[in-house]
Amino acid sequence: MAKVTFREERCKGCGLCEIACPKKIVVIAKDRINQKGYHPAIITDQDACIGCAFCATSCPDLVITVEK
Amino acid sequence: MEVFKKTNGLTDAPFHYCPGCTHGIIHRLVAEVLEELGVLDRSIAIASVGCSVFSYNYFNCDAIQAAHGRAPAVATGAKRSMPDNIVFTYQGDGDLAAIGTAETVHAAARNENITVIFVNNAIYGMTGGQMAPTSLPNQVTQTSPYGRDVTLVGYPIKVSEMLSQVEGATYIERVAVDNVKNIKNAKKAIKKAFQNQIDKKGFSLIEVLSTCPTNWGKSPKDSLLWLEENMKKNYPLGVFKDRTKGDE
Amino acid sequence: MSEKVLMKGNEALAEAAIMAGCKHYFGYPITPQTEVAAYMAKKMPKVGGVFLQAESEVSAINMVIGVAATGKRAMTSSSSPGISxxxxxxxxxxxCELPALIVNVQRGGPGLGGIQPSQSDYYQATKGGGHGDYKLIVLAPNSVQEMVDLTFKGFDLAEKYRMPAMLLCDGTMGQMMEPVLLNQGEIxxxxxxxxxxxxxxxxxxNxxxxxxxxxxxxxxxxxxxYDRYKIAQENDVMYEEYLMDDAEICIVAFGIASRxxxxxxxxxxxxxIKVGMIRPITLWPFPEKVLKKASEKCKAFISVELNMGQMIDDVRLAIECSKPVYLCNRTGGMIMSPEEVLASIIKANGGNE
Known part of the structure; x- marks a missing residue:
């Protein structure tokens, strides 16, 4: 099973991870903001993650770590 | 097992880049390549002027901050002094293709054994979105408010095509970082450019099409589309010169 | 090489640079310093060094930066327009606090100017030239031997204070042939x-x-x-005094004008006529103290320069305008004759011969 973790405080909410995710489970959390004032990226369904790391590959800010 | 973690090729300093700017991705690819090739501890980064001016804070190796456009000349000095070190420049389009044209062309002509990472986002980012030598025809910028009029200010410079005509240059490729597949290809190209240097094959330049959401006035997502629809038409991806063919 | 050899100034300084451990030279052709590049082109490959003719003076100095950043001795040379x-x-x-040696074999200016000897880059060398708060060590040889000595000194002071040094010569020094002793011992x-x-x-x-x-x-x-600059001002001022013991008139001149x-x-x-000379060898740091001291007993000063009067400002400042300072000058590549200087001395002496 794959696990995606976010260094939320570094996220700028650009959403490039959201576009990259083939399972559409990485999204921008519109309901809250991080310390920088951005809506951070989150994963909605950890169990559905296939560990492709597309989100991390697309992230310009080194926010995401993927484990399998 | 970690399938994706931060490379040791970068320090942990947070990037100053705007949200969605793909400079961060390109930094990471370069850093991953340096780490994977095992050359991080003998690498010297030459930072340029523009948005990437602070790259010396991010690459986890020694660094020299060069004047606007002069990075290839500084790199030439560093490499001639330390031929066993890995010397690379990281330059934007304003830096490399306008003020630094001479330094770039002549480093290529000498087949200087350095690696040049050339980030083309068709605009001056750091100074707030002025027309770049690579801005597209009709592109609206702060200094081309009615669109780039090619009859008045000329056409964009296609760096990879131009350098492919320079006899000395070893390897010239244009890549993009607008989707996962292209990001992976970009990394392959960057790796090849550094491997060329390790193998003492000479001048390699990788032009990377990148976005500038802030100064393009677009969302990060729309910027990727704009890159796909407009940048690639003017700047087709591919290998423009490869003198290493047949060496393998 | 412990005996004297006959050498041209430009070539002597090039050889001295190599002997001082400079294995990286970047140049660009411009009269009247091209012999330096030509000498380096011939010699560097033989000593395992790097000679590179850059695409511009701009690139050459940036190549110097690249070498200097790696901690090695590097040099470039040019003439006035190239120094700009x-x-x-x-x-x-x-x-960046990098040591390096820049040689300026001056020619007449401004603009493209001429190719004859000049000292009209005094301001550029000592007051900046580039932007920002900074100083250069500026060394002014007046013989081929000093071209050699000050090349060694220039590298040494540049490294000591982590700042660039400039050898400010003129076309005469570059072209002149004199016997020189090259060996300077340990670096x-x-x-x-x-x-x-x-x-x-x-x-x-790093x-x-x-x-x-x-x-x-x-x-x-x-x-x-600037704290380091202050130490240089305290410890590394160089000058030569000539017949100053009883002098009532003091000439201040450097380079060919001093000869x-x-x-x-x-x-x-x-x-x-009781006249002597204080010859600054370091134009920066300028020998202010010795000039100030001389102003206590001298009645007049004469600044002899190959320009429209540049160093004269520093002479006035050094003596705090306490005595009249006359200017004896030629410009545009012309050199004053001893008779012209003599006329200035007589004028400074109240017209008394």
Whole structure:
């Protein structure tokens, strides 16, 4: 099973991870903001993650770590 | 097992880049390549002027901050002094293709054994979105408010095509970082450019099409589309010169 | 090589640079310093060094920056218009606290000017030239032997204070042939732990940089540099005094103008006029103290220069305008005759021969 973790405080909410995710489970959390004032990226369904790391590959800010 | 973690090729300093700017991705690819090739501890980064001016804070190796456009000349000095070190420049389009044209062309002509990472986002980012030598025809910028009029200010410079005509240059490729597949290809190209240097094959330049959401006035997502629809038409991806063919 | 050899100034300085451990030279052709590049092109490959003809003076100085950042001795040479182009890089060298030697074999200006000897880059060398708060060590030879000695000295002081040094010569010095002693003995070495040689070669990361967007930090950097400049001003002023013991008139001249002046002083002495000379060898740091002291007993000063009057400002400042300072000058590539200097001496002597 794959696990995606976010260094939320570094996220700028650009959403490039959201576009990259083939399972559409990485999204921008519109309901809250991080310390920088951005809506951070989150994963909605950890169990559905296939560990492709597309989100991390697309992230310009080194926010995401993927484990399998 | 970690399938994706931060490379040791970068320090942990947070990037100053705007949200969605793909400079961060390109930094990471370069850093991953340096780490994977095992050359991080003998690498010297030459930072340029523009948005990437602070790259010396991010690459986890020694660094020299060069004047606007002069990075290839500084790199030439560093490499001639330390031929066993890995010397690379990281330059934007304003830096490399306008003020630094001479330094770039002549480093290529000498087949200087350095690696040049050339980030083309068709605009001056750091100074707030002025027309770049690579801005597209009709592109609206702060200094081309009615669109780039090619009859008045000329056409964009296609760096990879131009350098492919320079006899000395070893390897010239244009890549993009607008989707996962292209990001992976970009990394392959960057790796090849550094491997060329390790193998003492000479001048390699990788032009990377990148976005500038802030100064393009677009969302990060729309910027990727704009890159796909407009940048690639003017700047087709591919290998423009490869003198290493047949060496393998 | 412990005996004297006959050499042209430009070639002697090039050989001296190599002997001083400079294995990286970057040049660009411009009269009247091209012999330096030609000598380096011939010699560097034989000593395992690097000679590179850059695409411009701008590139040449930036190549020097690249070498200097790795902690090695590097040099470039040019003449006046070329030095203007290098000024950007010189400012960066200063800002990055890098040692290097820049040679300016001056010619007449401004603009493209001429190719005859001149000293009209005095302001450019001593007051900046490039942007920002900085100084250069500026050395002014007046013989081929000093072209050699001051090349060694220039590298040494540049490394001692981590700042660029300039050898400010003129076309006459460059073209003149004189017997010289090249060997200068052991080369002093300085700490280079700041050099960008790869993290495998030192602790932590080394970054050579002149940028700070934090004004408090940039102010600290500038003060730190000026603290070192102050030490140089205390310890490394060089000058030569000629017949100053009883002098009532003091000539101040450097380079070729000092040689003409010496001749004129001898003629004046023959007439019984008590005139001497203070010859600055370091134009920066300028020999202020010795001039100030001389102003206590001299009644007049004469600044002899190949320009419209540049060093004269520093003479006036050094003596705090306490005595009249006359200007004896030629410009545009012309050199004054000893008789012209003698006429100035007589004028400074109240018209009394």
């Amino acid at each position: 182009l290098k000024s950007e890089g010189i400012s960066y060298l200063a800002g 002093k070495t300085y700490d280079k732990s700041w050099a960008t040689t790869g993290t495998g070669n030192h602790e932590g990361r 970054v050579v940089n002149s940028l700070s967007l934090n004004p408090e930090e940039l102010e600290v950097w500038n003060h730190r540099r 003409v002046s010496k001749n004129a002083i001898n003629q004046a002495r023959a007439k019984g």
